[in-house]
Amino acid sequence: MTTEDFRSAKNIATFYPPQRILMGPGPSDTHHRVLSAMARPTLGHLDPVFANMMEEIKDLLRYAFQTKNKMTFSVSGPGSVGMEMCFVNMIEPGDKVVVCRNGVFGSRMIENVERHGGVAVVVDDKWGEPVDPQKVEDALKQHPDAKILAFVHAETSTGVLSDAQTLCELARRYDCLTIVDTVTSLGGSPIKVDEWGIDAIYSGSQKCLSCPPGLSPVSFSERVTNLVKNRKTKVHSWFMDIGLLLGYWGSSTRTYHHTAPTNSLYALHESLVMLYEEGLERSWARHRRNHEAFKAGLATMGINYVVDEQYRLPQLNSVYIPDGVDDKAVRDRLLADYSLEIGAGLGDFAGKVWRFGLMGTSSRVENVVMCLNALETVFSDMGVNLKRGTAESAAHQSYAENPMP
Amino acid sequence: MTTEDFRSAKNIATFYPPQRILMGPGPSDTHHRVLSAMARPTLGHLDPVFANMMEEIKDLLRYAFQTKNKMTFSVSGPGSVGMEMCFVNMIEPGDKVVVCRNGVFGSRMIENVERHGGVAVVVDDKWGEPVDPQKVEDALKQHPDAKILAFVHAETSTGVLSDAQTLCELARRYDCLTIVDTVTSLGGSPIKVDEWGIDAIYSGSQKCLSCPPGLSPVSFSERVTNLVKNRKTKVHSWFMDIGLLLGYWGSSTRTYHHTAPTNSLYALHESLVMLYEEGLERSWARHRRNHEAFKAGLATMGINYVVDEQYRLPQLNSVYIPDGVDDKAVRDRLLADYSLEIGAGLGDFAGKVWRFGLMGTSSRVENVVMCLNALETVFSDMGVNLKRGTAESAAHQSYAENPMP
Numbered sequence: 001m002t003t004e005d006f007r008s009a010k011n012i013a014t015f016y017p018p019q020r021i022l023m024g025p026g027p028s029d030t031h032h033r034v035l036s037a038m039a040r041p042t043l044g045h046l047d048p049v050f051a052n053m054m055e056e057i058k059d060l061l062r063y064a065f066q067t068k069n070k071m072t073f074s075v076s077g078p079g080s081v082g083m084e085m086c087f088v089n090m091i092e093p094g095d096k097v098v099v100c101r102n103g104v105f106g107s108r109m110i111e112n113v114e115r116h117g118g119v120a121v122v123v124d125d126k127w128g129e130p131v132d133p134q135k136v137e138d139a140l141k142q143h144p145d146a147k148i149l150a151f152v153h154a155e156t157s158t159g160v161l162s163d164a165q166t167l168c169e170l171a172r173r174y175d176c177l178t179i180v181d182t183v184t185s186l187g188g189s190p191i192k193v194d195e196w197g198i199d200a201i202y203s204g205s206q207k208c209l210s211c212p213p214g215l216s217p218v219s220f221s222e223r224v225t226n227l228v229k230n231r232k233t234k235v236h237s238w239f240m241d242i243g244l245l246l247g248y249w250g251s252s253t254r255t256y257h258h259t260a261p262t263n264s265l266y267a268l269h270e271s272l273v274m275l276y277e278e279g280l281e282r283s284w285a286r287h288r289r290n291h292e293a294f295k296a297g298l299a300t301m302g303i304n305y306v307v308d309e310q311y312r313l314p315q316l317n318s319v320y321i322p323d324g325v326d327d328k329a330v331r332d333r334l335l336a337d338y339s340l341e342i343g344a345g346l347g348d349f350a351g352k353v354w355r356f357g358l359m360g361t362s363s364r365v366e367n368v369v370m371c372l373n374a375l376e377t378v379f380s381d382m383g384v385n386l387k388r389g390t391a392e393s394a395a396h397q398s399y400a401e402n403p404m405p
Numbered sequence: 406m407t408t409e410d411f412r413s414a415k416n417i418a419t420f421y422p423p424q425r426i427l428m429g430p431g432p433s434d435t436h437h438r439v440l441s442a443m444a445r446p447t448l449g450h451l452d453p454v455f456a457n458m459m460e461e462i463k464d465l466l467r468y469a470f471q472t473k474n475k476m477t478f479s480v481s482g483p484g485s486v487g488m489e490m491c492f493v494n495m496i497e498p499g500d501k502v503v504v505c506r507n508g509v510f511g512s513r514m515i516e517n518v519e520r521h522g523g524v525a526v527v528v529d530d531k532w533g534e535p536v537d538p539q540k541v542e543d544a545l546k547q548h549p550d551a552k553i554l555a556f557v558h559a560e561t562s563t564g565v566l567s568d569a570q571t572l573c574e575l576a577r578r579y580d581c582l583t584i585v586d587t588v589t590s591l592g593g594s595p596i597k598v599d600e601w602g603i604d605a606i607y608s609g610s611q612k613c614l615s616c617p618p619g620l621s622p623v624s625f626s627e628r629v630t631n632l633v634k635n636r637k638t639k640v641h642s643w644f645m646d647i648g649l650l651l652g653y654w655g656s657s658t659r660t661y662h663h664t665a666p667t668n669s670l671y672a673l674h675e676s677l678v679m680l681y682e683e684g685l686e687r688s689w690a691r692h693r694r695n696h697e698a699f700k701a702g703l704a705t706m707g708i709n710y711v712v713d714e715q716y717r718l719p720q721l722n723s724v725y726i727p728d729g730v731d732d733k734a735v736r737d738r739l740l741a742d743y744s745l746e747i748g749a750g751l752g753d754f755a756g757k758v759w760r761f762g763l764m765g766t767s768s769r770v771e772n773v774v775m776c777l778n779a780l781e782t783v784f785s786d787m788g789v790n791l792k793r794g795t796a797e798s799a800a801h802q803s804y805a806e807n808p809m810p
Binding site for chain 1: 432461465521746
């Protein structure tokens with residue numbers, strides 16, 4: 001198609017996105033400091049100034065993951081690539097992997113095991129319930145040849161938090177390495193890689209770190225490094241081969257591997273600096289505090305959570321859609337009238353569940369109040385009998401009762 | 406490590422990169438319009454407004470690649486992932502692939518073939534020379550069971566352009582599909598996917614498109630789609646499986662696959678809008694014109710090209726480092742005194758060759774003049790006898806002789 005033909009067929013101009021408030025399961029709102037960082041001039045990926053920034057990212061990620069692991073860096077792809085990087089490096093043909101499935105991302109782990117030549121032993125729990133350590137122990141006992149235990153710490157599809165510490169202890173006891181998905185937990189809920197003995201961990205930039213999507217922070221223990229060094233077969237991906245990547249992210253080597261996504265890494269750096277300035281403990285407390293207030297507001301509208309209180313992720317509130325309320329009509333109205341995005345249910349939860357994210361920058365008092373008021377208005381307009389302002393009052397009361405530590 | 410301990414051990418603050426002039430092999434300078442686009446508010450990856458922008462990206466990429474291929478989109482990872490996506494989808498265990506190697510990226514293709522279970526038949530040409538069609542035909546004759554021909558259109562390691570049209574014709578004649586690397590050519594040199602009959606093509610965002618690194622535009626013919634549909638084995642990557650990705654990038658489906666790198670896609674969109682505004686033909690002409698002027702200037706300093714004139718990439722000038730000139734000292738000085746990045750030699754060319762990129766936004770009169778003057782100064786300071794201003798005059802003369810069409 002010639003330039004002239006294309007120009008007359010299509011009328012495409014600069015894209016100006018609307019300003020949303022992102023309260024779905026991710027991405028969350030990107031902080032203006034992070035957006036500014038992203039727009040700074042591009043550097044060469046081998047520039048010494050850029051190399052120094054990469055070292056800072058490694059340090060900041062070690063802090064965020066609470067680990068001393070040397071092999072801690074950012075994968076140049078979204079969380080799904082971080083996940084695949086763990087499996088493709090750690091599995092050799094025929095290896096047995098115990099995979100816990102209590103939502104969408106457990107299923108994706110099984111796909112990963114099988115596509116990389118492993119055998120998945122699946123431990124199922126209901127959607128909305130945490131991984132049951134007893135079932136995991138039974139599976140590990142029944143499969144003494146299992147090499148890896150893989151589970152999701154914070155299930156984005158259901159809003160449930162599993163007990164990573166207990167599961168990792170079990171894995172050690174049965175001589176298994178662990179692969180842990182923390183896409184939705186990093187920065188929002190406590191993660192202690194070294195204390196809990198996690199071997200391979202991956203996350204995403206776009207949830208509680210408030211960075212645009214596209215990068216996946218990862219960390220690997222020495223047990224993983226040794227495993228990969230002693231593989232009998234070559235990792236069957238060139239891009240994801242940890243051995244090659246180490247040469248690039250290693251502080252002394254910096255061998256050309258691929259062209260790092262410079263500007264996206266500026267953004268990640270800034271979001272990690274913000275996490276470090278706030279402090280992990282305060283970030284966790286903020287996520288919890290906004291969750292408590294939001295929960296108090298939802299309660300006044302008779303909205304029920306999917307997950308039992310003790311297993312709830314503060315940053316991801318999965319609730320049942322009230323009877324008689326039209327899922328899509330509400331979400332469309334919120335987007336159209338409030339520029340507010342909330343999450344639909346995935347898989348079995350489609351049409352039945354909403355997911356409200358309070359992650360990173362999106363986890364703030366203004367958003368809690370605005371969202372509660374918007375829901376009250378929309379429900380009232382749909383004929384639900386609600387006294388306007390009740391939810392907001394309940395939220396404010398919760399804030400008063402739960403000051404920041 | 407506690408927050409307090411980390412704060413006292415490390416002193417990490419917001420990162421402010423210096424403003425460079427990027428005249429290496431990529432990334433090139435990102436245009437300020439593209440940087441601004443990147444800093445716009447993040448949208449949800451399933452937002453209808455975002456989905457519409459994805460459709461525009463597909464249209465703009467079809468124009469850039471000169472194709473009607475439905476399956477034309479941007480991979481959420483750097484060019485290396487685009488490369489791997491082609492190989493992992495198109496190869497089944499035991500498949501024979503003729504791979505042309507005349508630089509670093511041909512070698513990487515071989516790695517890809519082997520890691521994905523294929524058998525590579527290697528056709529070697531010297532670094533700095535184009536792929537020899539005669540050798541390719543010999544290989545295709547000798548291996549009638551070969552399924553794929555893979556080659557690099559524009560070798561970033563050497564600055565050579567191979568004749569993609571002729572090579573694709575050969576592949577068709579011998580019933581092979583083609584995989585073509587156009588990371589350095591897209592936007593800078595003519596590429597005509599449909600006219601030449603290219604089956605699988607990948608590129609990168611950070612060269613002649615002047616977008617930050619991190620994305621890989623790709624396009625696949627229906628012959629590839631059919632091949633993938635009829636695979637006997639599952640693609641052994643979850644993230645790179647074209648079948649799954651189509652559900653996400655398909656205009657009617659938009660099934661959740663991974664979280665798209667929203668802000669990076671804003672940037673790609675803007676860079677493609679700029680290419681469309683300029684027009685492909687004018688962009689190619691601009692790249693050629695700046696190359697001619699740069700070449701004229703280099704000639705006055707007695708600097709010789711690695712590649713024969715007829716095979717030279719205008720956007721990537723590989724030249725021999727003059728005798729008695731210290732490679733690293735020159736590059737360090739250019740970076741320190743001019744904030745100018747040029748490319749070192751890779752592999753066999755390390756220490757012997759420089760690579761000057763004139764790509765995308767970096768391909769501009771000011772850069773040509775500045776770089777020539779900087780080289781004259783640095784060489785003079787190192788004792789080379791040069792009359793200052795000679796190179797710039799030669800460049801201006803070339804510009805006068807070659808007006809933009």
